[in-house]
Amino acid sequence: xxxxxxxxxxxxxxxxxxxxxxxxFLVQILFTASHYQxxxxxxxxxxxxxxxxxxxxxLISMFPAVxxxxxxxxxxxxxxxxxxxxxxxxxxxxSLLLALNRLISCRKNxxxxxxxxxxxxxxxxxxxxxxxxxxxxxxxxxGRQKTFKPFAIxxxxxxxxxxxxxxxxNSANIIPNLSFDFNSLFKAGIKIMSDALYExxxxxxxxxxxxxTLPYGRKQRIKVTIKSKH
Numbered sequence: 001x002x003x004x005x006x007x008x009x010x011x012x013x014x015x016x017x018x019x020x021x022x023x024x025f026l027v028q029i030l031f032t033a034s035h036y037q038x039x040x041x042x043x044x045x046x047x048x049x050x051x052x053x054x055x056x057x058x059l060i061s062m063f064p065a066v067x068x069x070x071x072x073x074x075x076x077x078x079x080x081x082x083x084x085x086x087x088x089x090x091x092x093x094x095s096l097l098l099a100l101n102r103l104i105s106c107r108k109n110x111x112x113x114x115x116x117x118x119x120x121x122x123x124x125x126x127x128x129x130x131x132x133x134x135x136x137x138x139x140x141x142x143g144r145q146k147t148f149k150p151f152a153i154x155x156x157x158x159x160x161x162x163x164x165x166x167x168x169x170n171s172a173n174i175i176p177n178l179s180f181d182f183n184s185l186f187k188a189g190i191k192i193m194s195d196a197l198y199e200x201x202x203x204x205x206x207x208x209x210x211x212x213t214l215p216y217g218r219k220q221r222i223k224v225t226i227k228s229k230h
Contacts, residue, residue: 014072014211018065021204025062028197029054035190060097061202064090068208075215084216085139088152091209092135095159099128120169127162131155142216152213159206163199170195 029051036050067090071083106121138151174188 008076010211010215011072011075014208015069017204017208017211018068018072021201021208022062022065024197024201024204025058025065028194028201029058031190031194031197035187035194038187038190057098057101060094060101061198062205064094065205065208066090068205068212071212072208075212084212085142087209087212088135088139088142088155091155092132092139095128095131095135099125102128120165124162124165127158127165131158131162134158149213149216153210156206156209156213159209160203163202163206166195166199170199 032054033047033051036054037047064087067083067087071087074083102121102125106118134151134155138148138155141148141151174191
């Protein structure tokens with residue numbers, strides 16, 4: 001009897017992608033902190049507060065990856081597990097907290113006459129809410145043993161759409177302010193690295209969500225070899 005190992009490919013990819021996502025999130029802390037320090041020149045107290053806020057946002061962003069890894073590891077036994085439900089809850093909680101963080105960050109611009117500065121934030125917050133809705137629908141249908149995978153995949157795809165928009169919005173903010181001197185190019189380089197690491201971390205995270213959703217309920221195939229005796 002030989003087990004077909006092809007069913008383990010997606011869980012392995014989910015673990016790899018989730019691990020890469022966590023590493024990228026942690027590395028981007030250094031670039032984000034460096035950019036804030038160069039741009040604003042915080043003192044010791046301000047720098048500590050800035051580092052704390054960046055770490056909190058990073059932890060909020062990356063903690064679903066931990067549950068993705070646990071969920072994927074459970075598939076190797078060939079059994080269903082409850083960590084997929086926990087993973088969907090983690091994505092919902094993370095999305096809610098990230099949406100609230102964006103609303104708080106742009107609160108001071110809510111009364112501004114030029115509303116175009118807060119439109120990107122409103123769009124991203126709305127997409128985060130869509131992720132939450134689809135995750136909740138998938139979670140309910142999963143609990144009732146109904147088809148749920150399309151809803152979880154749509155939630156992950158919405159997350160990838162957010163990243164695409166973030167890349168466009170960040171590029172639109174950086175390019176007009178770019179000048180060809182060393183100081184400006186250095187600041188822009190740090191900012192681009194910070195944004196790129198953060199965005200690629202989310203790309204790996206949302207793809208991992210797809211990888212842990214697809215194998216759910218899939219039974220391992222067993223190949224039976226019968227030897228005849230003469």
